[in-house]
Amino acid sequence: xxxxxxxxxxxxxxxxxxxxxxxxxxxxxxxxxxxxxxxxxxxxxxxxxxxxxxxxxxxxxxxxxxxxxxxxxxxxxxxxxxxxxxxxxxxxxxxxxxxxxxxxxxxxxxxxxxxxxxxxxxxxxxxxxxxxxxxxxxxxxxxxxxxxxxxxxxxxxxxxxxxxxxxxxxxxxxxxxxxxxxxxxx
Amino acid sequence: xxxxxxxxxxxxxxxxxxxxxxxxxxxxxxxxxxxxxxxxxxxxxxxxxxxxxxxxxxxxxxxxxxxxxxxxxxxxxxxxxxxxxxxxxxxxxxxxxxxxxxxxxxxxxxxxxxxxxxxxxxxxxxxxxxxxxxxxxxxxxxxxxxxxxxxxxxxxxxxxxxxxxxxxxxxxxxxxxxxxxxxxxxx
Numbered sequence: 001x002x003x004x005x006x007x008x009x010x011x012x013x014x015x016x017x018x019x020x021x022x023x024x025x026x027x028x029x030x031x032x033x034x035x036x037x038x039x040x041x042x043x044x045x046x047x048x049x050x051x052x053x054x055x056x057x058x059x060x061x062x063x064x065x066x067x068x069x070x071x072x073x074x075x076x077x078x079x080x081x082x083x084x085x086x087x088x089x090x091x092x093x094x095x096x097x098x099x100x101x102x103x104x105x106x107x108x109x110x111x112x113x114x115x116x117x118x119x120x121x122x123x124x125x126x127x128x129x130x131x132x133x134x135x136x137x138x139x140x141x142x143x144x145x146x147x148x149x150x151x152x153x154x155x156x157x158x159x160x161x162x163x164x165x166x167x168x169x170x171x172x173x174x175x176x177x178x179x180x181x182x183x184x185x186x
Numbered sequence: 187x188x189x190x191x192x193x194x195x196x197x198x199x200x201x202x203x204x205x206x207x208x209x210x211x212x213x214x215x216x217x218x219x220x221x222x223x224x225x226x227x228x229x230x231x232x233x234x235x236x237x238x239x240x241x242x243x244x245x246x247x248x249x250x251x252x253x254x255x256x257x258x259x260x261x262x263x264x265x266x267x268x269x270x271x272x273x274x275x276x277x278x279x280x281x282x283x284x285x286x287x288x289x290x291x292x293x294x295x296x297x298x299x300x301x302x303x304x305x306x307x308x309x310x311x312x313x314x315x316x317x318x319x320x321x322x323x324x325x326x327x328x329x330x331x332x333x334x335x336x337x338x339x340x341x342x343x344x345x346x347x348x349x350x351x352x353x354x355x356x357x358x359x360x361x362x363x364x365x366x367x368x369x370x371x372x373x
Contacts, residue, residue, distance in 0.1 A: 024247045025349045056286055059303040062208040062279025063216065065249035069280055073287040082288065089284045097272065100248025104256040105268050107246060112261065118366045126364030128237035129331035130356050132322050133338025134244075135217065139314040140343045142214055146307035155305065159312030164319060170222060171210050174309040178213065181305020 005079040009091050011042060012072050016095035019068075023100065027065035034071065044075035069093040151186040195230070195262045197270040203228065204255055204274030213306025216251050218313040221321070224258055231258060233324055241357075244349060251275065330363045 015037055019030040031054070038044045045053070053074070057067035069089035076088020114120045147153045159173055180186055203223060211219045217240065225236050243253035252272060259271030326332050337356050341347040 021247050023249070024245065026244055027249045052290065053287070056290065057283060059213055059307065060279065060283050060286060061210075061212040062283070063249045063251040063275060065252065066276075066279055066283045069283050070287045070290075073284060074291065077291055085287070085291070086284055089287065090280070093276065093280055097248070097252055097276065100246065101252055101256050101268070101272060104243070104246050104248060104253040105260055105265065107242075108257050108260040108268075111242075111257075121366050122361045122364040123242070124234045124238045124364075126238075126334075126360030126362075127241045127357065128234050128321070128325040129334040130338045130353070130360050131237045131241045132318055132325060133335040134241065134342055134349070134352070135314060135321070136318045136335075136339045137343025138217070139311055139318060140339075142307070142314060143311045146214070146304070146311050148304075152304075152308045155308040156312045156315070159309045160315050160319075163312060163316035170219075170313055174210070174213065174215075174306050174313070177309035178302040178306040181308070182302040184301050186305055186308060 002079065005076070005084050008044075008075050008079045009088065012075055012088055012092045013095040015042075016068055016072075016092050017099050020096045020099040021103070027063075027067075027096075031067075034068070038071050038075070042075065044071060044078065049074065065096060066093070068096045149186075155180065155186055195267075197263060197266055200259055200262060200267055200270040201274030204259075204271045205278055208275050208279050211310070213303050213310040215310030215313045218310070218317040220251070220254055221317055222313075230262060233321065237321060237325065241353070245353065330359075334360050334363075 015034075019034060022033070023030045035047070035050055039047050039050055050071075053070040054067055057070055058064055060066060069092050072092025073085045073089040075085075075092075077085035080087070111120065143153075143156065147156055155177055159177060162168060162173055163170060177186075207216070207219045207223050210223075221236055224231050225233055231239070239254060239257050240250070243250040243257060246253050252275065255271035255275045256268045259267035259269070261267070263270065322335070326335055334356055338352055341352040341355070342349060
């Protein structure tokens with residue numbers, strides 16, 4: 001392994017381990033910092049590459065934080081070709097997941113022990129109404145991005161009625177909508 | 187759910203379940219899929235437990251979806267369960283994303299599945315709206331819950347107030363309202 005490649009991996013691991021613990025409120029919070037480091041400081045990607053990769057990662061299955069593995073891929077590609085790129089992608093993902101997941105695990109252990117506490121009972125009664133409001137806020141933001149015209153809104157409306165009224169596996173509905181989209185009907 | 191029931195979930199089933207959640211969420215709607223599978227289908231988490239954990243997972247550093255996997259995995263099988271859930275949620279999507287990265291850097295574009303994702307996104311929005319209606323029915327049962335719900339939507343959704351600011355205002359109100367009183371606790 002060349003020293004440049006090793007250096008890149010160390011930079012990737014250090015950057016994303018730090019961003020992992022700074023991403024309070026979700027991965028999107030550290031996107032500006034990630035952009036500045038990957039594009040302006042380290043020159044792993046151009047700004048338009050970063051934007052393209054971001055939009056790809058948003059619709060790909062799985063957690064949206066997978067954007068970091070694409071940044072790691074781009075960084076490794078420069079120094080080590082395709083094998084180097086793949087390892088870079090994996091290193092970036094592990095570095096982004098491990099610190100925050102360890103923290104979440106510790107909090108969960110504490111939370112399990114606090115099962116009968118007043119705090120936990122208050123949280124489980126007091127937070128759900130708020131959470132539902134936040135999810136509705138999320139659907140509004142999602143719909144601004146996904147529903148471009150009346151046809152897409154119609155699909156969203158019809159799907160909502162189906163999800164509420166029938167017991168059909170949602171995957172069949174999402175899959176059907178994908179097929180309709182594939183043929184350019186929405 | 188009793189502890190014996192919880193103990194029967196194998197690590198493989200945990201990983202497989204989170205893999206299923208991740209792959210079902212093409213086009214978005216991962217939270218709605220998590221609820222659909224963890225609460226409705228498997229019954230591993232209660233509705234209130236899931237909804238409160240969801241907001242806590244957003245406050246903690248890191249991806250809220252991965253934090254939710256840690257929460258559910260730890261509850262079911264401890265540390266090994268948390269690892270299994272993360273592996274299930276991330277490994278196959280990671281392979282997919284690395285493949286897409288390869289295609290992007292090699293051909294300067296990704297295979298033309300934009301239309302399909304566009305359609306799936308419209309349905310994923312519907313799944314998330316459905317989640318609001320279904321969970322709303324169970325927990326929006328009074329004036330204060332309705333105000334908390336409306337406050338969170340208006341601040342975070344309409345005024346685009348940051349998540350942490352929204353929670354700093356509303357969470358204390360929710361907790362004070364929900365704090366168990368002595369009489370209620372002994373009843």
